[in-house]
Amino acid sequence: MDFSFTEEQTLLRNMVQSFVQDNYDFDSRMKIVRSEEGMSREIWGQFAELGLLAAPFSEELGGLDGGPIDIMVIMEELGRGLVVEPYLPTVVLCGGILSRHASPAQQEANLPGILGGESIWALAYSEPQSRFNASDVLTSAKADGEGYVLNGTKAVVAAAPWADKFIVSARISGEQRDRNGIGLFIVDKSAAGVSTQDYPTVDGNRASEVTFENVAVSGDALIGSAETGLSILEEALDHGIGAICAESLGHMKSLNDATVEYCKTRKQFGVPIGSFQVLQHRMVDMFMEYEQSVSMTYMVNMKLNEGEEERKKAASGAKVQIGKSGRFVGQEAVQLHGGMGMTEELSVGHYFKRLTVIDTQFGNVDHHLKRFASA
Amino acid sequence: MDVDFTSEDQAFRAEVRKFIEDNYPKHLIGADRGDLSKEDFLAWHKILAEKGWVAPSWPEEFGGTGWSVTQKYIWNEESAAFGTIPPLPFGVAMLGPVIYTFGNQAQKDWVLPGIKSGDTWWCQGYSEPGAGSDLAGLKTRAVRDGDDYIVNGHKIWTTLAQHADWMFCLVRTGTEGKPQAGISFLLIDMKTPGITVRPIITIDGGHEVNEVFLEDVRVPAEHLVGEEDKGWTIAKFLLGNERSGIAGVARSKKAIDRLREIARGELEDGAPLLDSSDFSRKISELEIDLTALEYTELRTLASESKGQGPGPESSILKIKGTEIQQRITELTMEAVGNYASPWVPQLDRGDNYLSIGPDHAEGVSQTYFNTRKTSIYGGSNEIQRNIIAKMVLGL
Known part of the structure; x- marks a missing residue:
């Protein structure tokens, strides 16, 4: 049992932290979010140069031999900057699937583009009716000679407006919610029959409804x-x-720091509002939620490569913690900032909105409590 | 960063498990804490003392085991899984570290061996009727008279003082300046004339806590620990140590296992209560909170093993640990339904007493009522929040 970071991981954290501080302050972030494309290709290119896009992959695949702990370090720092560039869908989700399960030919054809920053990927798995059940798949993949033909619609596909490629879940056989018979397909966004309806999401990201109409894949x-x-x-x-x-x-660390700082300086009734015990205890509760979340985040990332049962239990347990804590810290940070917390010009509300989306992303508290109990 | 146990760790686990199974007193397996005699409380302590395992967290030079953080974690897990009665905290967890940190050589020489062997039972003379959360407001006076102090005052909530041989006690030696400035840390022999112990019966019907009255009690000055008027530093040090051991993760895990067992045996509409989605949801939430606490404690232990003492962060362990203990006992009481109500004290049970309801319902409401103390003792959970606000958040 070991709770320390390696020297490489500490260096990685310092590098990402200073990159975010120097290039991704709140004003720059909001400019990027409000730009036409909604992300910065320049920042993405710099991620590639810094090796962030190669960090979690093995050396045989051209990566830097990191793993979940390295991703954890990177994501935490990206969170502090509310970074919108699609590290999660491209590197963690799609890159992860390709590195663990794709054939050598598929890896050779696709991973260099991810590691080099040339291609952006999105994971198209949820459907309008599926809610948080990944096995609820209506999108069909009909065998057609050597290949397949895809038909169906994927819902709220994060980063899809920027993506060059998708990994799409589609039903090869079986009924709507059968666990068997689901295939994962690599699909070019430019393939004939793929169309997207793009939109912004409340957390400053972009997503799409993606429709596949007789899309032929090999x-x-x-x-x-x-x-x-x-x-x-x-x-x-x-x-x-x-x-x-x-x-x-x-996000939570940023909100807690900002809230404590604000309560030390904001004066009412002639004194800083941070001198009121009722607010102090609220901030202590926020601090404890953060610390418990740190613990669960370490826990899940140390267990991602364990057996399936243990991994599921760890992931669902952590997601319940983060869902509850994120909501609590977000809501309280807005409350303690008073009217200022309601304004678009302060970062507080933007952290709150991203935390709110995170609660739903990959399944909310209720979903994961059930999954935890059944795992 | 990883959570794997090495093969040495696994071997250690097998060794301690076997030791507990082979040596734990048979008559104490599954015993209810409320029914224990002084000898019962000390039985396992003395076996551990013999083995050299009674104070794993002490430095080796004073009799600690030299175990790694992981080994201590395994030891706690195995002890809890078996349901041992752990060594009492007053000597091993509270006073011991004070003595080897602040005591003089003579004090180290006589106090530490008695703690380890279990021959000296210590109690904690901290709270007073007028000094609870505001501990520094204590009024018990110690006035120097030749080579002695003469102590007058009134301590309260003194746990298991009815069995104690000695008391470590906060007394007021100075009245100048801030209230914290005139406090001293004194060791008092409970057999000294002028000491009266009076029981306090708590809402669970048990006798754990007491009042201790001190009337012209003569205490040799050699029993002052540290300097006169500088006892507040020691008092806070002790409370910090008390907090870090207070999370009780392994025992809460065991209590959740028992809760699940009970819920499997209870029926709701003909089906096991455990299968009710409302009830199982509450258990899942508890388990998740406990896992978070477990990792928070492990993080704290890991930083302690690098030489950082328990910081104000240990207040989190106290707050979360006690909240979880309270929720477990509450849910266990809920689980047994109507049979949480019968309440026949041991003393009122004649020879022909027939137990009422299922065995697993026995004592659950007593435990629930008793456990309400946990968010009050050791510095109430509100005081812990004050500590974090001041020491961690800088408010």
């Missing part, structure tokens, strides 16, 4: 098999949970 677009698709997908979503737990630590 047989080697399938990652793994129809038997393994869902377990590959669920594993990726758990890795996603590990990453957004870390991201939320950055």
Whole structure:
């Protein structure tokens, strides 16, 4: 048992932290969010140069041999800056699936583009009716000679407006919610029959409704098999949970720091409002929620590579913690900032909005409490 | 960063598990704390003393085990899983560290061996009727008279003082300046003339706590620990240590296992209560909060093993640990439904007493009522929040 970071991980944290401080202050972030594209290709290119996009992959795949703990370190610092560039969907979700389960040919064709920063990926798995159940798949993949034909709609696909490629879950066989028969397909966004309806989300990100209409893909677009698709997908979503737990630590830390600072300086009744015990205890509760979240984030990221049962339990437990804590810290930070907390010009509300989306992303508290109990 | 146990750790686990199984007194397996005699309380302590395992957290030179953080964690887990009665905290966890940190050589020589062997039972003379959360407001006076102090005052909530041989006590030696400035840390023999112990019966029907009256009690000055008027530093040091051991993670895990067992045996509409989604949700929430606490404690231990003492962060362990203990006992009481109500004190049970309701319902409401103390003692949870606000957040 060991709770310390390696020297490389500490250096990695320092590097990402100073990059975010120097290049991604709140004003720069809001400029990027309000730009037409909604992300910065320049920042993305710098991520590639800094090696962030290669960090978690093994050396054989051209990476820097990191793992979930390195992703955790990176995501936490990206969270502090409310970074919108699609590290999670491209590197953690799709990159993760490709590195763990794609064939050598698929890896060779796709990973260099991710590591080099040339291609952006999105994971198209949720559907309008599926809520948080990844096995609820209506999108169909019909065998057609050597290949497949895809039909269906994917809902709220994060980063899809920027993506060049998708990994799409589609049903090869079976009924709507069967666990078997789901395949994961690599699909070019430019393929004939793919269309997107792009929109912003409340947290400053972008997403799309993605429709597949008779989209023909070759047989080697399938990652793994129809038997393994869902377990590959669920594993990726758990890795996603590990990453957004870390991201939320950055948000909560920023909110707690800002709130304590504000309460020390804001005066009412002739004294700083931080001298009121009722507010002090509220801030202590925020601090404790943060610390408990740190613990659960370490826990899940140390257990992502354990067996399936243990991984599921760890991920769901952590997601419940982060969902509750993120909501609490976000709401209280706005409350303690008073009217200022309601304004668009302060970063507080933006952290709050991202934390609110994180509670829903990959399943909310209720969903993961049930999954925790059944794991 | 990883949570794997090495093969040495696994071997250590097997060793301590076997030691507990082979040596734990048979008549104390599953015993209820409320029914224990003084000898019962000390039985396991003395076996551990023999083995050299009674004070794992002490430095090796004073009799600690030299175990790693992981080994201590395993030891706590195995002890809790078996349900041992742990060594009493007053000597091992509270006074011991004070003596080897602040005591003189003579005090180290006589106090530490008695703590380890269990031959000296210590109690804690901190709170007074007028000094609870505001501990520094204590009024028990110690006035120097030749080679002695003469002590007059009134201590309260003194846990298990009815069994104690000695008391470590905060007394007022100075009245100048801030209230914290005139406090001293004194060791008092409970057999000294002028000491009266009066029981306080708590809402669970038990006798754990007492009042201690001190009337012209003569205490040799050699029993002053540290300097006169400088006892507040020691008092705070002790409270910090008390907090860090207070999380009780392993025992809460065991209590959740028991809760689940009970809920499996209780029926709701003909089906096990455990299968009710409302009830199982509450258990899941508890388990998740406990996991978070477990990792928070491990993080604290990891930083302590690098030489940082328990900081104000240990207040989190106290707050969260006690909240969880209270929720477990509350939910356990809820689980047994109507059979939480019968309440026949041991003393009122004649020879022909027939137990009422299922065995697993026995004592659950007593435990629930008793456990309300945890958020009050050791510095109330509100005081812990004050500590974090001041020491960590700088408010």
